[in-house]
Amino acid sequence: MLKLIINILLTLTSIAYPILWLVNDNTRLLFIIPYVMGILWLFKGVTQAVGFQGFFAFFMAILLIIVGLTRSIETMYFYPILISGLMLAIFGGSLFSKQSIIERFARLKTPELPDIAISYTRKVTQVWCIFFVINIFITLFFIWQKNEEYWAIYTGIISYILMGILMIGEWLVRQKVMRKNNDNH
Structure with a gap:
């Protein structure tokens, strides 16, 4: 707890x-x-x-x-970059192991994943890595531009909305992939 x-x-x-x-x-x-x-x-x-x-x-x-x-509260501008960097390291690092982080999450619900699901989870992990890289660069851009207002709006609101959109989009794609896979069997 x-x-x-x-x-x-x-x-x-x-x-x-x-x-x-x-x-x-x-x-x-x-x-x-x-x-x-x-x-x-x-x-x-x-x-x-x-x-x-x-x-x-x-x-x-x-x-x-x-x-x-x-x-030095200006240093806090880099906090979102460190968090995205951590997530990139976790997700990206998992691509070099037997199971990607998304595959590990998937196996919590379905321990025996078919090969197509394993391939799919690896691709989803790669998409999240791309998201984290883009997130880092956008945040760095606002810091470099010294635009505190855009930095605050992006890191406090927009980036979380984008994460939500990515999660929902992935869920929708997963449903389609699962239906297609079930139809083929």
């Missing part, structure tokens, strides 16, 4: 930070958020992360606490 609470709080603060940046004139609140997020990442590292994910959780905790101590 603690793991779930930590993940929910991390997700909510990750979404909220860019939006708060956009609408809030209270810089004190903006200086508190890196500490809150740093503590959440520390708890994540202690309670649930192993290997690369554990290293990343502790790295994020240290980085965010340093951001808070140095009061």
